[in-house]
Amino acid sequence: MAKLPKKAELTQYSLGTAPAPWRETKAELRPGMYCYGAKGKNLETVGMPNARDWSPAEEDWKLPEDWREIILAGMAERLEKYRSFRLFMDICVRCGACADKCHFYLGTGDPKNMPVLRAELLRSVYRRYFTKAGRLGKLAGARDLTLDVLKEWWYYFFQCTECRRCSVFCPYGIDQAEITIIGRELLNLVGLNTDWIAGPVANCYMKGNHVGLEPQTILSNIEFMLDDLETITGKRIEPTFNRKGAEILFITPSGDLFAEPGIYTCMGYFMLFEQLGLDYTISTYASEGGNFGFFTSNEMAKRLNAKMYAEAKRLGVKWILGGECGHMWRLVNQYMDTWNGPADFLETPVSPVTGTRFENARSAKMVHIAEFTADLMYHDKLKLDPARNDHLIVTFHDSCNTARGMGLLDEPRYVLKKVCNNFHEMAEDTIREKTLCCGSGSGLNAGENMELRLRAGFPRANAVREVKEKHGVNVLANICALDRASFPPIMDYWVPGTKVMGLHELVGNALVLDGEIERTLDLRTEELPRRDETAGEGGEAQ
Amino acid sequence: MTFFATVIMPYLAFVSFLAGMSYRVWRWASSPVPFRIPTTCGQQESLPFIRADKLENPPDRLHAFLRMLLEVLLFRSLFRGAQAEKRGETLVFGSAKWLWFFALMFHWSMLFILLRHLRFVLQPVPGWLLGLEAADGFLQIGLPVLYITDIFFLTGLTFLFLRRVALPRLRYISLPSDYLAVLLLIAVGLSGLATRFIWRADITGVKEWALSLVTLRPEPLAAASPAFLTHLILVMCLIAYFPWSKLAHAGGVFLSPTRNLANNSRARRHVNPWNYPAPVHSYAEYENDFREKMRKAGLPLESAEKTEGGAESAAGGLK
Numbered sequence: 121m122a123k124l125p126k127k128a129e130l131t132q133y134s135l136g137t138a139p140a141p142w143r144e145t146k147a148e149l150r151p152g153m154y155c156y157g158a159k160g161k162n163l164e165t166v167g168m169p170n171a172r173d174w175s176p177a178e179e180d181w182k183l184p185e186d187w188r189e190i191i192l193a194g195m196a197e198r199l200e201k202y203r204s205f206r207l208f209m210d211i212c213v214r215c216g217a218c219a220d221k222c223h224f225y226l227g228t229g230d231p232k233n234m235p236v237l238r239a240e241l242l243r244s245v246y247r248r249y250f251t252k253a254g255r256l257g258k259l260a261g262a263r264d265l266t267l268d269v270l271k272e273w274w275y276y277f278f279q280c281t282e283c284r285r286c287s288v289f290c291p292y293g294i295d296q297a298e299i300t301i302i303g304r305e306l307l308n309l310v311g312l313n314t315d316w317i318a319g320p321v322a323n324c325y326m327k328g329n330h331v332g333l334e335p336q337t338i339l340s341n342i343e344f345m346l347d348d349l350e351t352i353t354g355k356r357i358e359p360t361f362n363r364k365g366a367e368i369l370f371i372t373p374s375g376d377l378f379a380e381p382g383i384y385t386c387m388g389y390f391m392l393f394e395q396l397g398l399d400y401t402i403s404t405y406a407s408e409g410g411n412f413g414f415f416t417s418n419e420m421a422k423r424l425n426a427k428m429y430a431e432a433k434r435l436g437v438k439w440i441l442g443g444e445c446g447h448m449w450r451l452v453n454q455y456m457d458t459w460n461g462p463a464d465f466l467e468t469p470v471s472p473v474t475g476t477r478f479e480n481a482r483s484a485k486m487v488h489i490a491e492f493t494a495d496l497m498y499h500d501k502l503k504l505d506p507a508r509n510d511h512l513i514v515t516f517h518d519s520c521n522t523a524r525g526m527g528l529l530d531e532p533r534y535v536l537k538k539v540c541n542n543f544h545e546m547a548e549d550t551i552r553e554k555t556l557c558c559g560s561g562s563g564l565n566a567g568e569n570m571e572l573r574l575r576a577g578f579p580r581a582n583a584v585r586e587v588k589e590k591h592g593v594n595v596l597a598n599i600c601a602l603d604r605a606s607f608p609p610i611m612d613y614w615v616p617g618t619k620v621m622g623l624h625e626l627v628g629n630a631l632v633l634d635g636e637i638e639r640t641l642d643l644r645t646e647e648l649p650r651r652d653e654t655a656g657e658g659g660e661a662q
Numbered sequence: 663m664t665f666f667a668t669v670i671m672p673y674l675a676f677v678s679f680l681a682g683m684s685y686r687v688w689r690w691a692s693s694p695v696p697f698r699i700p701t702t703c704g705q706q707e708s709l710p711f712i713r714a715d716k717l718e719n720p721p722d723r724l725h726a727f728l729r730m731l732l733e734v735l736l737f738r739s740l741f742r743g744a745q746a747e748k749r750g751e752t753l754v755f756g757s758a759k760w761l762w763f764f765a766l767m768f769h770w771s772m773l774f775i776l777l778r779h780l781r782f783v784l785q786p787v788p789g790w791l792l793g794l795e796a797a798d799g800f801l802q803i804g805l806p807v808l809y810i811t812d813i814f815f816l817t818g819l820t821f822l823f824l825r826r827v828a829l830p831r832l833r834y835i836s837l838p839s840d841y842l843a844v845l846l847l848i849a850v851g852l853s854g855l856a857t858r859f860i861w862r863a864d865i866t867g868v869k870e871w872a873l874s875l876v877t878l879r880p881e882p883l884a885a886a887s888p889a890f891l892t893h894l895i896l897v898m899c900l901i902a903y904f905p906w907s908k909l910a911h912a913g914g915v916f917l918s919p920t921r922n923l924a925n926n927s928r929a930r931r932h933v934n935p936w937n938y939p940a941p942v943h944s945y946a947e948y949e950n951d952f953r954e955k956m957r958k959a960g961l962p963l964e965s966a967e968k969t970e971g972g973a974e975s976a977a978g979g980l981k
Contacts, residue, residue: 131750137830137833138834200692203917206690210910217743219835231834234835237834289740290739291765293701335952363962430944455927457932458927458932480706480926480929494709494712526706529705531708552704553704
């Protein structure tokens with residue numbers, strides 16, 4: 121990774137415009153702001169077109185000769201397939217309500233990152249080739265599809281995290297995520313993916329998960345976590361894998377099995393399931409909750425997602441429980457049943473502990489772990505010692521996808537308030553449906569584009585800094601594997617001293633297991649602060 | 663000339679409007695909605711002890727309908743209006759409801775003005791319309807009565823125009839057609855006022871003419887004043903232009919899949935009409951790839967030996 125620019129440099133921008141009209145300026149691809157091009161072998165693995173090695177930094181992108189015809193045919197096809205696409209190409213009035221809502225614009229000041237303009241990059245071509253007024257050219261806001269325009273698309277559609285914040289403020293609900301999704305799909309028709317997306321897609325297709333963990337490695341990674349848990353709690357937990365006849369299949373993003381701080385969240389899941397005596401199993405085949413296929417094309421997303429239901433069927437489980445992840449949950453909520461359902465071989469999820477029927481998941485048959493845990497806590501099924509988290513002053517980051525593509529807002533807060541005594545919300549304009557993205561979602565969490573990530577993460581960091589100054593916040597809690605992977609460097613840079621923790625890491629810290637040893641270590645095997653003797657024991661009450 | 667302006671043009675404009683809007687809406691509606699993609703702006707309906715925000719995150723069609731009403735009648739999303747400002751090295755978020763306020767003012771005024779114009783084609787003028795006029799003109803400034811909605815209409819538009827011209831960001835994103843639409847509307851408003859206050863139109867004559875048009879027994883308006891003709895021609899241009907321009911958003915907003923759908927696709931399956939089977943890497947293929955490693959790791963196996971696990975089509979009974 122290149123040396124990081126200084127903070128003073130990154131904050132040298134204004135939320136303005138550019139001197140020249142946007143249609144007359146071509147995109148200047150700045151290193152640090154984009155990802156490497158997709159390697160040929162990764163596209164080949166999944167049968168994507170124009171597989172070859174290429175570099176965005178070079179002049180020649182090794183496109184097929186008829187690339188323009190391919191893109192235009194692809195547009196025509198998608199205009200017929202997606203009402204969202206056709207409508208969003210037509211009805212924007214350029215009122216500008218979205219302009220300053222995008223974290224990429226807020227962090228770069230680049231006017232082409234205003235959602236309205238990012239959409240116009242595609243709309244101008246739509247007008248030229250698909251509307252009558254387009255013949256008027258510039259006067260109608262139309263322009264030819266040239267190589268420069270294609271490169272501009274590539275640069276800016278990979279400066280959008282499909283977070284949908286603009287869509288919340290748009291009076292017609294125009295969703296830049298839809299436009300980016302379709303824009304990237306078009307780019308993929310001529311082989312223009314990034315390797316940070318294409319690599320995980322190929323891994324997930326062949327090995328079952330993005331990070332490419334083979335079955336034996338999944339087991340040994342988890343073994344490592346269980347060793348730590350034995351040290352911390354004195355209990356040996358023994359989950360099962362690929363076990364037929366279990367009641368529940370548990371699927372979480374592979375980031376939770378792979379690296380810090382995701383593994384601490386994963387340890388929290390294991391403790392919870394152990395304490396409940398849950399009849400569950402983990403699959404090494406369907407070992408990915410996330411879906412980088414969604415950042416490639418609709419078809420690719422469906423192909424990767426298919427493993428979940430297929431594996432649930434093979435193992436004969438009753439329903440699926442899903443871990444903490446952002447885009448995974450938008451897909452489970454809004455796409456999975458449509459793509460690969462009906463899941464009529466599963467049953468409406470019922471919590472074996474509380475008997476609660478999750479009617480809201482009666483068709484898709486998949487429950488979010490925050491829903492599951494909140495229900496346990498409401499029925500008082502867990503013994504908790506939130507004082508173990510007393511040295512942590514916590515704020516909560518809503519993931520874009522669970523907030524704006526699902527509405528899972530209060531379940532995690534309900535859980536959080538049961539396991540932490542110190543919780544403070546960030547500014548109202550930056551949470552819940554107005555949450556600001558981490559800036560690395562939708563497959564942008566690579567190393568080579570770190571400047572882009574730092575810039576895009578700045579608005580969120582700015583809000584964290586505010587609660588840090590006001591309340592001394594030192595933990596950014598979240599329910600997203602991508603947040604856990606992407607935030608640590610962003611926080612270190614903008615708000616040093618802020619730890620990034622998944623919700624179930626905090627649950628794991630507070631959870632009192634039957635027959636555990638006296639807990640002196642948190643899930644990171646760091647010493648818990650010593651209790652004030654006079655404060656007494658326990659402290660389950662809030 | 664008079665015949666063209668007062669008979670041919672109105673019919674042409676009307677046909678353009680009807681045909682245009684029908685075509686646009688049909689075109690949008692003919693593309694399916696493959697996925698259920700509402701933008702959720704509040705708490706989902708999940709557990710009984712967590713309060714769902716059913717208007718911002720509709721769990722059913724009724725609430726999706728109510729959400730659309732809020733959007734169309736009150737511009738709910740614009741009301742979220744916030745503004746981000748960069749002050750030194752920090753970003754500050756503040757509320758900014760101006761766009762919502764003036765946009766709402768303009769749109770509602772236009773509706774009232776449109777309704778008031780019905781008096782030209784309804785004989786006798788119905789009571790509700792008289793009531794509406796009375797309410798609209800309650801200020802009773804001078805004679806003829808000055809309608810509040812006329813003032814609001816022009817105030818709203820003036821704001822929208824000045825905003826587009828004065829704010830650098832707005833200027834930067836604007837297309838020529840953005841100015842055209844707002845200027846055309848302002849011209850319509852001003853010329854309309856002129857026919858009331860400066861060069862008064864012969865109301866009785868206009869009504870006879872308008873009635874002749876709607877009853878399809880068209881008579882040209884012989885005594886049309888230049889001011890009235892100007893107003894008429896501008897209105898006809900607006901009506902004819904409407905469906906072919908960004909003004910068609912008036913019809914489009916109802917079809918927006920991020921606003922008009924319920925967020926209940928985990929509870930009720932949404933069907934994609936063009937769903938098709940796509941190749942997947944099956945479990946059998948996976949086990950073939952990793953059989954030895956899985957055996958060593960003590961993982962259960964479906965088959966002790968390599969199987970003919972050819973590429974299967976997508977799971978879930980799709981085939």
